[in-house]
Amino acid sequence: MGSIIQLAVSLVGVFVLARFGYQFRRMYLRSQVTTIPSIFFLFGTPLRFFVPNIPLINPINRTHWAVRFERYRQIQSSVFKTETPSKEHSSIWLADKMAIKTVSTNRKSWAKPIQLYKVLDLFGKNLVTTEGPEWKAHRRIVGPSFSEGVYKRVWDTSLVALEQMFQTEGLADLKPGEEIQIEDVTHVTMRLALVVIAREAFSFDMEYESKRDTNAKSLAGDHTMSAADALAVVSQSTLVKVLCPNWMYKIPNIPYVSERLAKIKDAFTNLDNYMLEMMADRRASSLAGEEVRSDLFDSLWRAADDNLDKQVDGETKWSFSDREVVGNTFIFLLAGHETNGHTMSFVFVMLALHPEKQVELLEHILTVLPRGRQPIYEDFQKLTHTMAVLYETLRLFPAVAVIPKVSTEDTTLKYQDIGGDNGIKTIFVPKGTDVTIDTPALHTNPLYWKDPLSFKPERFLEDYEKDAFIPFSAGPRACVGRRFAEVSNMVFLSLVVRDYEVVAIPRPGETEEAMRDRLVRAKPVLTLTPCGAVDLMFKRRA
Structure with a gap:
């Protein structure tokens, strides 16, 4: 029995090593296709933002904004690729105004990866979480x-x-x-x-020194907190709401956590109901000819x-x-x-x-x-x-350090070279390539500032x-x-x-x-x- 387990473990190990070997080779070959510099790391998004900066392992994490243009200066390019073994395509980072304008305005070739924003559909679809005709x-x-x-x-x-x-x-x-x-x-x-x-x-009749909301009593519905209180809690707790799965709100008696999550859930429910009731109330008032x-x-x-x-x-x-x-x-x-x-x-x-x-x-x-x-x-x-x-x-x-985009078709990007004669260069971008607009780097690019x-x-x-x-x-x-x-x-x-x-x-x-x-x-x-x-x-x- 022991030998069978050892054999199984060995086979799994060989498979994992072979898989990593294949992925690393694919990653290396990708890096040779274009002339822009490549940065390699083991971790993909979002894991890399929770791991410290480690050369060759995780050279880009959530502190990248403070580095601003320095990384681009070191590699002498306002455009670079990141390579991760697990990804089929390279990812491209941009601090070049020409390339960024193309990515931002050419909606035929570039789209917003809205799957990254679906967590913000907390109250319903919106301008941030939609794309195409719906947007x-x-x-x-x-x-x-x-x-x-x-x-x-x-x-x-x-x-x-x-x-x-x-x-x-x-x-x-x-x-x-x-x-x-x-x-x-x-x-x-x-x-x-x-x-x-x-x-x-x-x-909402919110005041700086008070969270009381005199508008709450005039709204229909059975509420457990005022509209202004609900708004204040929601405004401070969106990240918690996004990160915590629904089952966490059902776990009782966790010191501080359970009480905090219950308050957050209550605030989101109250604010949602307030807004729906306000809409119904205002429609009724408008139909009745009353001032809204x-x-x-x-x-x-x-x-x-x-x-x-x-x-x-x-x-x-x-x-x-x-x-x-x-x-x-x-x-x-x-x-x-x-x-x-x-x-x-x-x-x-x-x-x-x-x-x-x-x-x-x-x-x-x-x-x-x-x-x-x-x-x-x-x-x-x-x-x-x-x-x-x-x-x-x-x-x-x-306010927003990075803006993600994705190519919807095979396309090209032009950018200004900073490592040579400042001439215009062109790179090929395959369909499905993730692109990151690096705002702090663009804002401190010495070509423009x-x-x-x-x-x-x-x-x-x-x-x-x-x-x-x-x-x-x-x-x-x-x-x-x-x-x-x-x-x-x-x-x-x-x-x-x-x-x-x-x-x-x-x-x-x-x-x-x-x-x-x-x-x-x-x-x-x-x-x-x-x-x-x-x-x-x-x-x-x-």
């Missing part, structure tokens, strides 16, 4: 919901939320020259972003009703269900809350670490918004330097390489909420810097260099996220 239907309905009227309301709502923040955090009580330390700026900016999203997407609250959610369901059974792509018809209205509203919450909150945290860090840039920004703001004057929406276009600071921060800290690792907002006050700047993605699938984010961030940034100096203070025993390294540390989660508490001082200006 076009979503885009046609969702796009008009972002209008000039929406942006004006976002501006006013942002002013209210910021004033509430000043009161709650004690900034409003400071006299000139007095200062206060905020222990976690990211928590503050995330809360600000959530309040704006809650009010403008859902008309105007917000993004209202625009979506009206657009969906108006587009029922309209043709898309000739004969293809696509209706927009209530579930898809809810799904798209959730995606706006997820994208708007995370990206806005984290981006503003990074902005304040960069201004604190570069006081000379903060002074330049202040001087510009005062020409548009003298102290004591409340900003109006028409000031938005005048705040050019404020926008430049936002863009420069997004260049160095893009002078002194690319330095914080220089003034570069956006001049002509710049627009195809090399994609913080909101690129092509037809670029973020539809870009202006929404820019408007709210303009309010926050302009008024905070006008009235307060943002200062970085080393912790006890911490050197200036260590403080800088700590404050700019980040990690890709759902979006690029500051690591740890971001503590900054806010000093009232004279």
Whole structure:
């Protein structure tokens, strides 16, 4: 019996070794086909993002964003291949604007691998998780919901939320020259972003200092938490919901975990019911001729009703269900809350670490918004330097570090060579090849950006390489909420810097260099996220 087991184990071992040998040989032969450099590793996505950087084993993991263009510089190419034994095709990484523009705009040859995004169908299909004619239907309905009227309301709502923040955090009580330390700026900016999203997407009466929602009682249904409470929990727990399988929610009596998962499940259920009830309630009010609250959610369901059974792509018809209205509203919450909150945290860090840039920004703001004057929406276009600071921060800290694509047919890609005469080269790309748009590397490619690792907002006050700047993605699938984010961030940034100096203070025993390294540390989660508490001082200006 023992000899039979030994024989079986030996045969399995021989098979595994033979299989690995075949895969390694196939991988090596693939690497010889094209002229672009190859990087080899054992682990495929997503496993490699949880394994440390190990040369020849796992040279690319979740910390790759901090390396930015350095890997490309070392191999002297803005395009490279990654080879994994288990994959049939090479994967290609891009930090070249020409190749990225092709991949982003040529929808015939390139598609979004939506199977990677299906986990975000938590409330229903949406603009992020669809492709082809279905995506076009979503885009046609969702796009008009972002209008000039929406942006004006976002501006006013942002002013209210910021004033509430000043009161709650004690900034409003400071006299000139007095200062206060905020222990976690990211928590503050995330809360600000959530309040704006809650009010403008859902008309939830959320306030910065309170999670109470006065709108909850007017909605039908048997709820266990307010709409604002449910929204707050969902906004903080999407990653947990995505990663935890359904059976985990059924395991009782795991200390802390069971209670936490139960709260998350309860929040998602409540928010889902609230949105469906709101839609039914607003339809009924509209039919009765009553006034309906105007917000993004209202625009979506009206657009969906108006587009029922309209043709898309000739004969293809696509209706927009209530579930898809809810799904798209959730995606706006997820994208708007995370990206806005984290981006503003990074902005304040960069201004604190570069006081000379903060002074330049202040001087510009005062020409548009003298102290004591409340900003109006028409000031938005005048705040050019404020926008430049936002863009420069997004260049160095893009919310989404990588954008995946896949080739739908045999095709080619042109790119600019950086290792020779900077000429244009062409590579063949087989059907089914995974391609990664490397945003941090593109944003620091010295072909397009002078002194690319330095914080220089003034570069956006001049002509710049627009195809090399994609913080909101690129092509037809670029973020539809870009202006929404820019408007709210303009309010926050302009008024905070006008009235307060943002200062970085080393912790006890911490050197200036260590403080800088700590404050700019980040990690890709759902979006690029500051690591740890971001503590900054806010000093009232004279």
